[in-house]
Amino acid sequence: MGIYRRLLMVGLLVIVLAFIVSYLLGVYSKFFVNAHVDLIWIHALIVGIAGIIIIEMVGRTIKDRVKSRNNETKVVGDLFEVVAYTILLIVILNELQVNVMGLLVGAGFLGIVLGLAAQSTIGNLIAGFELMASKPFSIGEKVTISTWQYGLIAPTYQHDVMVPGFTGTVSKIGIMYTEMVADNGTPIVVPNSIMNQAVIFNKKRVGKIRVFSHVEVDIKIDYSRFRDYFNEGVSKSTVKNVSIEIKNITQLAFGVDIYADGNLDDEPKIKDQLSEYALKAISRIMKEDNEAKDKENADSKDKAAEVKK
Structure with a gap:
């Protein structure tokens, strides 16, 4: 409850300061000739500073809440920050009287080009969200992953089949990569796109x-x-x-x-x-x-x- 109260107090403080600054800017514009141009930049600066403060506080609160619930990842907080900063950038550009629609159209074409050039990166990003939603494993669980690109290995001893895979304890689930620690302490970093299409052996969730x-x-x-x-x-x-x-x-x-x-x-x-x-x-x-x-x-x-x- 204390976290929400602090957020409310900060939000009210930001709103009060915004009204005060707006009033002072109105007074400023009556006495100076080039005040209009100055006000544009000042407005953008105020919006930027206030936006950053609010985004950082809300993002930190989300991450703390996720951590307190022993969730396996902080992807929710990271996703919020990505979306919030994108919106803040658009608002700041609008305050600066930049043609936002034109920029969005250009960004759309640029996004298509970059998407084709960075398919693996985008695949890791999307796979990170899919792992967060499906939750095939959690932090602290020991799993073995075997990717579909590889088949079974026939050993000379014993007469059986071996599943080629990596075994370790999950230590972090990020937007792009999942980190594990092997039994000998070696860190293992796996792209989320591989994790999303791999066969995952999670014996921790089985009682016997x-x-x-x-x-x-x-x-x-x-x-x-x-x-x-x-x-x-x-x-x-x-x-x-x-x-x-x-x-x-x-x-x-x-x-x-x-x-x-x-x-x-x-x-x-x-x-x-x-x-x-x-x-x-x-x-x-x-x-x-x-x-x-x-x-x-x-x-x-x-x-x-x-x-x-």
């Missing part, structure tokens, strides 16, 4: 996700034993709703896809746990097989020794 981990297991290891040992180990952990299935069987190995319930913040921790229990299951099987083989070799030696006797 299915955490995925893939493990390659030697083909010599029995899958049923691996599955039983893995389930035995993971059942003692806090990981919930774990499922496991075999995938991508080759001559040397078979792939195992492991899924579990979780959320975005715990995803790295759950992945580590799934991989750890998978590794323990493999190690346990290998240890048992080696012990069985050693025992078999020992029994063979004993039998051979008895035969010799």
